Structure formats: structure tokens, C-alpha cells
Amino acid sequence: MKIKLLSFLFVLISIPFAYAQEAKFMVLGAKGEITSNGKNIHAGDMILSGTTIDIKGSTPYLGLAYIAGGTLELKKPGTYNVADLEKGLSNQDNDLVSKYVDFIKDELTGSTANASTQAKYGSVTRSLKKKPIFFYVPINSNAIKSNVNLTWAMKEGVEKKDKTFKLFIKDRKQHVLIEKEVTGTTYALDLNDPELKDQKYLFYYVEDADNHKIASDVYAFEVHKDGGDAQTDKALEQLKANDTAIGHLILAKFYEDKGFIVNASTSYEQAIELSNGDEQYIKMYEDFQARYGS
Missing domain, CATH: 2.60.40.10 (Immunoglobulins)
Structure with missing residues (x-):
């Protein structure tokens, strides 16, 4: 009985943690000193909810694809909250754009061959x-x-x-x-x-x-x-x-x-x-x- 109770409590504790780690953006391009919660960001990385993005440098660049559709670029130094970025993109889903963003994602992840x-x-x-x-x-x-x-x-x-x-x-x-x-x-x-x-x-x-x-x-x-x-x-x-x-x-x-x-x-x-x-x-x-x- 105690084991079942502990398992149930573990599940309850894990739910908010899993939610906090939900992927929100995929990095299409990154130039400059860019980190998310202290970790360097590279093309192909996923940006998680509940995190922040720190951008430094004179000519930085960060290109993001929203997991639910839409794209975003950040070119100014500063600290950005992922939740705030997500709010600005909530109504930008577009089938045409999403189709070609998926092409870019596939190329980044190597999930499709680069055939002509x-x-x-x-x-x-x-x-x-x-x-x-x-x-x-x-x-x-x-x-x-x-x-x-x-x-x-x-x-x-x-x-x-x-x-x-x-x-x-x-x-x-x-x-x-x-x-x-x-x-x-x-x-x-x-x-x-x-x-x-x-x-x-x-x-x-x-x-x-x-x-x-x-x-x-x-x-x-x-x-x-x-x-x-x-x-x-x-x-x-x-x-x-x-x-x-x-x-x-x-x-x-x-x-x-x-x-x-x-x-x-x-x-x-x-x-x-x-x-x-x-x-x-x-x-x-x-x-x-x-x-x-x-």
C-alpha cells in the first residue's frame, strides 16, 4: 500500500515538471552568444517552456520555429521569456509556411535525404x-x-x-x-x-x-x-x-x-x-x- 501511495505521489510531482519541460520552439539559426537557462543554443535545439533566452553580442541572431506554427526572429541583446514569445505567435499558424518550415526542420535534423x-x-x-x-x-x-x-x-x-x-x-x-x-x-x-x-x-x-x-x-x-x-x-x-x-x-x-x-x-x-x-x-x-x- 505504501509503495502504491509513493508511486501516486511521484506521478503528481512529475506532472508539473513534465509540463514545464514541454518543447515550444525549434532553433533554425543561432549566431552570437545565446543561451537558454545557462546552456548554449545551437541550430536544431528545442527551446522548452518555463525557460528564458539570453542574447548577447553586437550582431546576434536567433531564428525560431514555433511548435504550433509560425516563426520568430530575435536580433537584439536581452533576456526573453519563452512564455511571452509564445503569446505573440499563438495566432500565426499557417499551412503554407508550416510546410516549408518543416522542410527546413527536416534538413536540420537529417530526417530526409538532400536529394535534388x-x-x-x-x-x-x-x-x-x-x-x-x-x-x-x-x-x-x-x-x-x-x-x-x-x-x-x-x-x-x-x-x-x-x-x-x-x-x-x-x-x-x-x-x-x-x-x-x-x-x-x-x-x-x-x-x-x-x-x-x-x-x-x-x-x-x-x-x-x-x-x-x-x-x-x-x-x-x-x-x-x-x-x-x-x-x-x-x-x-x-x-x-x-x-x-x-x-x-x-x-x-x-x-x-x-x-x-x-x-x-x-x-x-x-x-x-x-x-x-x-x-x-x-x-x-x-x-x-x-x-x-x-
Whole structure:
């Protein structure tokens, strides 16, 4: 009888403790000195109810996914109560956002293979990286009309210091539409630029401004005015409204899922910039590049 009574008392004592340890948030990205109840926080960790989050540093970043749906970012030093954070997210559940947040969670936990997404507009063609310069997208891909980044890199063994490049964008008949001298390894391209003359197919490459033999392959993408159907366009409009690091990370997953790889690459870069260079977001971008052979 005494044993049963002790067991019953133990259960009663355990109930509030278990409740206090309920998972409330999953960490998507963390940069800086960030702790929860004295323990360092890393991407993939769970934040429990009844705890606090302490953030220190000059440019910290913490990206969280709420267990019941919704996302949250913290970028200012301070102490945050998990219960208060939860209250602000109680009405933010969204099936569309949750779907792509789940993709991110799966990637963090390794619960799904990082296989190439089946592109809506057909398979992409990988670059073989035979040339000294390569872009961070497949050699053939798709893009929705918007602002995109064309980002490239030099192969190992190629001199990289203080280089200036020439970027060429042409139409199908090889007429030069844009020729720009670029310092650095990124060019921001507005696909609504009148100079592009509403061309459906664009071909582009980059070369060393001082040595045209140091050049990339000719890359190409098909330009789409929209997402292809009303449902995709509506979803895209909704996701674009979240101009945060997590918002752009979700957008990158959406673009990749729909086969718009150039836009996905750009969204990854924007997520990294807005998160102050979060290491996990950088790794996700690198994994994305590996999936497409760039």
C-alpha cells in the first residue's frame, strides 16, 4: 500500500515538471552568444517552456520555429521569456509556411535525404565546372521575373585577388543585351530591365576583365512572368510579405520546390545577409549548391 501511495505521489510531482519541460520552439539559426537557462543554443535545439533566452553580442541572431506554427526572429541583446514569445505567435499558424518550415526542420535534423527537388519545369542541367569560373546555379534553369543575384566563384588554383570581371547577357541570337564591368563576384540583375527586351531565354557568362581566357561556361535560364498558375502566384505573394531571414529561407525552399532555382539561390543569399551571416543558413545554401552541382 505504501509503495502504491509513493508511486501516486511521484506521478503528481512529475506532472508539473513534465509540463514545464514541454518543447515550444525549434532553433533554425543561432549566431552570437545565446543561451537558454545557462546552456548554449545551437541550430536544431528545442527551446522548452518555463525557460528564458539570453542574447548577447553586437550582431546576434536567433531564428525560431514555433511548435504550433509560425516563426520568430530575435536580433537584439536581452533576456526573453519563452512564455511571452509564445503569446505573440499563438495566432500565426499557417499551412503554407508550416510546410516549408518543416522542410527546413527536416534538413536540420537529417530526417530526409538532400536529394535534388524535382523541378516543376523539368530537370536542371548541372555545370561540369571545367571552366575557371562557375556560377552558383545549374547551367540551365528557370527564373521568375524579379530581382535576382548572379553569383560566381573561381575554381581552386585560379588567382582570385582583386579581380574585375566582365558580365555578358545575351539573347538566343547571341545579341548582347547587357555588358557590365563588375568588381566582386555578384551582379544584381533586374529581370524587368527594359534592356532585356522581355526575352524568354537569357544566356550569360562572365570573364576576367584582363584575360578573357579566364571565363565561365555559358549559362542560361528561361524567364517566367509568374509562377505558372493562380495558386502558385497567391502563395508567392503571401511568402514575399515576410521580409525576414527566415522568410527568405522559406521562400528559397518554395522556389526550389517549384523549380525556380535562380530565385532560390538569391533568396538563400538574402537570408544569410539578414541573419548577419548565420552559419546554419550558410550551410543550407552550400547544401543547395551541392544539390545542383554548382
